[in-house]
Amino acid sequence: MILALVAGAVVGIALGALGGGGCVLAVPALIYLLGFSPVTATTASLVVVALTSVTALYAHAREGRVRWRTGALFAAAGLVPAALGGLVAARLPDAVLTGAFAVIAVVVAIGMLRAATGEPEPDQAAADTVERAPGKGAAVRAGAGVGALTGVLGVGGGFLVVPALIRTLGLGTRIAVGTGLLVVAVNAIAALATRSGAAQGLEWGLIAPFAAAAVLGAWDGKRLADRIPAETLRRILAWVLIAVAVAMATDATGVV
Numbered sequence: 001m002i003l004a005l006v007a008g009a010v011v012g013i014a015l016g017a018l019g020g021g022g023c024v025l026a027v028p029a030l031i032y033l034l035g036f037s038p039v040t041a042t043t044a045s046l047v048v049v050a051l052t053s054v055t056a057l058y059a060h061a062r063e064g065r066v067r068w069r070t071g072a073l074f075a076a077a078g079l080v081p082a083a084l085g086g087l088v089a090a091r092l093p094d095a096v097l098t099g100a101f102a103v104i105a106v107v108v109a110i111g112m113l114r115a116a117t118g119e120p121e122p123d124q125a126a127a128d129t130v131e132r133a134p135g136k137g138a139a140v141r142a143g144a145g146v147g148a149l150t151g152v153l154g155v156g157g158g159f160l161v162v163p164a165l166i167r168t169l170g171l172g173t174r175i176a177v178g179t180g181l182l183v184v185a186v187n188a189i190a191a192l193a194t195r196s197g198a199a200q201g202l203e204w205g206l207i208a209p210f211a212a213a214a215v216l217g218a219w220d221g222k223r224l225a226d227r228i229p230a231e232t233l234r235r236i237l238a239w240v241l242i243a244v245a246v247a248m249a250t251d252a253t254g255v256v
Contacts, residue, residue, distance in 0.1 A: 001209055004206045007034075008210035008214040012055075012056075012213060025240070026041075026155075026214075028247070030044050038097040042153055043089075044202055046192045047211060048211045049188040052218045053185040056218040056221070057181040059219060067179045071183050075143065075182060076143070078148070078183065081145070081147035082147035082191040084151060084194075085149070087194050089152045089153070090195065092152075095252050099252035102244075106241070109237075112238035113234070138169075142160065142164040143183065146161050146183065146187060147191075150190075151187070151190070151194070161179075162176045
């Protein structure tokens with residue numbers, strides 16, 4: 001119970017502060033700390049992702065940091081891939097899921113380290129109030145990819161959505177984080193809809209406190225983001241993810 005509360009709080013804080021990346025920690029926490037199998041861990045993670053992203057989305061929306069039309073376009077593109085990914089995940093061997101997750105963790109960590117060492121936006125306040133006309137092709141491709149990833153691995157995909165919103169649509173970082181949470185929430189719910197059978201066998205006595213702590217942590221993460229530079233938070237989470245990836249890759253190799 002204590003492990004579930006602590007792990008859930010860390011996931012929620014990371015998601016609320018950065019809009020993505022934190023939920024990548026949910027699956028390894030569920031596997032190695034709470035004893036879930038890879039398949040059930042990805043399903044349980046989707047529950048946590050859906051609840052925490054909706055909570056964090058509400059907090060960002062209250063401050064006008066969500067572009068609903070842009071987020072809806074991304075989310076719509078990912079609905080079918082997320083649902084299909086949920087069906088595929090139930091048929092993959094544990095070793096494959098574990099190995100794939102290790103790769104994703106490294107990718108997320110590298111992206112965070114690059115973002116943490118990149119040059120800051122010239123005028124963040126101005127960037128947060130400007131939105132270019134969406135490039136529909138780029139938005140659809142990115143949305144579909146994120147949806148598939150969410151469905152198979154149970155991650156939110158915010159670590160892909162936020163950079164895509166910044167680079168392809170010209171959103172400022174804070175607006176991209178808020179808008180990305182909308183995409184994450186919709187994809188997680190869509191993926192869960194195809195896993196109703198798997199959800200019935202979950203240990204809700206552990207998932208409930210994990211999810212509750214994550215929801216509360218998402219609010220704290222939002223406040224934390226206003227006090228601590230995002231670059232510092234990204235570096236910390238990136239190195240944690242690298243350590244997790246090494247552990248999971250070792251486990252996957254042992255299983256094989």
